[in-house]
Amino acid sequence: MSSSTHFDVIVIGGGASGMMAAGRAAARGRRVLLLEKNKELGKKLSVTGGGRCNILNAEPDTKQLLSHYGAASKFLHSAFAEHGMQDSWDFFHERGLPLTVQARKRAFPVSEHAPDVTRCLEQYLKVNQVQLRTGVKVRAINGADSTITGVETNKGVFTAERYILATGGASHPETGSTGDGFTWLQELGHTVAEPNPNIVPLQVAEPWVHRLSGTTLSFMKITFGTNRDKQSGRFHKVGKLLFTHFGLSGPLILNSAAGVKALLQSGPVLTSIDLYPDTDLGTLRRRVLAVFQANPNKQLKSVMKEVAPAGMGEAVLAQLPPAAATTQLNAFTREERDQIADVMKAMPLTITGTMGMDWAVVSDGGVALEEVDTRTMASKLYPNLYFTGDILHISRPSGGYSLQLCWTTGWVAGSHV
Ligand SMILES: Cc1cc2nc3c(=O)[nH]c(=O)nc-3n(C[C@H](O)[C@H](O)[C@H](O)COP(=O)(O)OP(=O)(O)OC[C@H]3O[C@@H](n4cnc5c(N)ncnc54)[C@H](O)[C@@H]3O)c2cc1C
Structure with a gap:
């Protein structure tokens, strides 16, 4: 196996949750490859919150915070215990991105400039030596006998011990979130709820x-x-x-x-x-x-x-x-x-x-939570596959809850691969 095509971890999708997951896994000493089909990382993240990025909701009571995720709140309990709101707040603060809280507990970077969040995460990837390949489109994920065996891309096949799927949902497809992950998961036998425009x-x-x-x-x-x-x-x-x-x-x-x-x-x-x-x-x-x-x-x-x-x-x-x-x-x-x-x-x-999807802040739909390990974000069908962010079937309102989901699930998946 060539060391240029085989890794400890491959993360597919360089959005909010994929960057968090890749950086965290690499910080734990894993050799990580991050694949992103766009030329740049965090295209959607950089336009969030009307360009200001409502980065999280600063509700200090975890039980109260989780109540906004409806039916998924129980599923998320363990993940939020590992990395909750305060952990995300500290994460960005410690990396030179101080936050400020505005009406309805919505937190924003003090700069109120969403691309600063992307830059902060890019720096996290760099410091931890994540290998980054942009302009690489994943075309298929191969799996056999409950194991993911590799990813096929327009630049060849890459393999790893573990894989993190962070391809997002299907809203604002021009940012790169075109629902590719949903198609692959269905082919792999996962249950996937059809994406629908939700916050729209x-x-x-x-x-x-x-x-x-x-x-x-x-x-x-x-x-x-x-x-x-x-x-x-x-x-x-x-x-x-x-x-x-x-x-x-x-x-x-x-x-x-x-x-x-x-x-x-x-x-x-x-x-x-x-x-x-x-x-x-x-x-x-x-x-x-x-x-x-x-x-x-x-x-x-x-x-x-x-x-x-x-x-x-x-x-x-x-x-x-x-x-x-x-x-x-x-x-x-x-x-x-x-x-x-x-x-x-x-x-x-x-x-x-x-x-339609072009206007939706998030789409609902995604991989069924019953098929995901609540503690690690690993697939129960393919234990070397992990999920983060919008790919999970979790409904939530606007107000910073979506990005919090990315920080939490990204961190947890990155901590367990
Ligand atoms: C206009 C708008 C404003 C928003 N504002 C806020 C806000 O202020 N606060 C908040 O909490 N949430 C907000 N959201 C929601 C939030 O942006 C998303 O929940 C979040 O970005 C999801 O992150 P993700 O990592 O799951 O996926 P994404 O950010 O969608 O990233 C997925 C990445 O995977 C890549 N990818 C997809 N398919 C492939 C492939 N085949 N090969 C390689 N790469 C691939 C994509 O190019 C993309 O970069 C907003 C959403 C929109 C659309």
């Missing part, structure tokens, strides 16, 4: 929503349901909303996507937005009345700034009869005036679908 923006039918692109509602309540009169499956969220040219986005919407997807199975989702969740209908009607009394000779369109939240005047007018905008306020009947408040308490819109 929503598409809306009504054109008035598209015209609001770029507008933010800093505090509103949105209710999702299949039928405006039916309670079953209905849920709501209160917080910030971002309108886009295709529909709705922002963290609150991204984190509602899983629930909306479930409702979409029985057709378009009927949604209503309450622009003033803290104000009851009667109070809001009286507030509108006060504006009308102060400006009897003005047209409705010229007082919308005082009536509706910033940027929403046009949208509210779009829900009223066409003549309303240019009607003088003293010509409105009481019913017509009250209708303005009614609209602002329940602006109807129709969700027709989620955006």
Whole structure:
């Protein structure tokens, strides 16, 4: 066996979790080869958090932190005991990347520059002498008799004692995460749940929503349901909303996507937005009345700034009869005036679908956790194969939980290969 093609460990995929795993294994004295098909490492990592990288969620209570991983929280218990949030925090701090905590315990590098995280991990690889081959695309993983025997690439075959699969999920495929690992695992006999866009923006039918692109509602309540009169499956969220040219986005919407997807199975989702969740209908009607009394000779369109939240005047007018905008306020009947408040308490819109993989922060799906050793991240079918990051079937919200999963599983796999 040639020492240039045979290694102790081969890591496939140079994203967040693959770099962590490779560096950790090499720090333990293993001869590690890291294969990455892109020309550079960490292409997705370098665009995370809108370029700022929400590197982890600084929830100090591990039990509380794990509750965000839903059904996978039990599976992750042992891995987080080995490398939890504080360990990741210290890891980056000790390597010259101090972190800072912002709203909702989201931690970012102090520099708020995602490529700094990639650079920090590249340095970790260099210091520990990981052999790096970029521009190498793995085409197949060979396995026989419960053992992985080698990987076939566009640059030849490489072999190792152990392998770490860190090829990511299927969201934002332009970063390199094209779901290759899922295909190989299925061929090897692993159970793999189909990847679906998970943390993803929503598409809306009504054109008035598209015209609001770029507008933010800093505090509103949105209710999702299949039928405006039916309670079953209905849920709501209160917080910030971002309108886009295709529909709705922002963290609150991204984190509602899983629930909306479930409702979409029985057709378009009927949604209503309450622009003033803290104000009851009667109070809001009286507030509108006060504006009308102060400006009897003005047209409705010229007082919308005082009536509706910033940027929403046009949208509210779009829900009223066409003549309303240019009607003088003293010509409105009481019913017509009250209708303005009614609209602002329940602006109807129709969700027709989620955006696709190109827009998803993460895809769900991946290798079934029952087939993975909770302590080591090793496959139960091929004990010399290990899994890290998005390849695992673990759902979680946005807020730094995905990258924490990469640091934890990467560290644990790297510690056990
Ligand atoms: C726009 C966006 C913003 C995000 N922001 C955040 C955030 O702020 N905080 C957070 O916690 N999470 C965030 N995430 C999620 C987070 O980026 C992922 O969970 C994380 O990057 C997954 O890391 P990974 O190592 O599992 O896989 P990836 O980062 O996807 O890396 C997989 C690597 O494997 C390589 N690869 C794939 N196939 C092959 C092959 N055949 N041969 C060789 N190499 C291959 C790919 O090129 C890629 O480099 C964001 C995601 C997106 C898309």
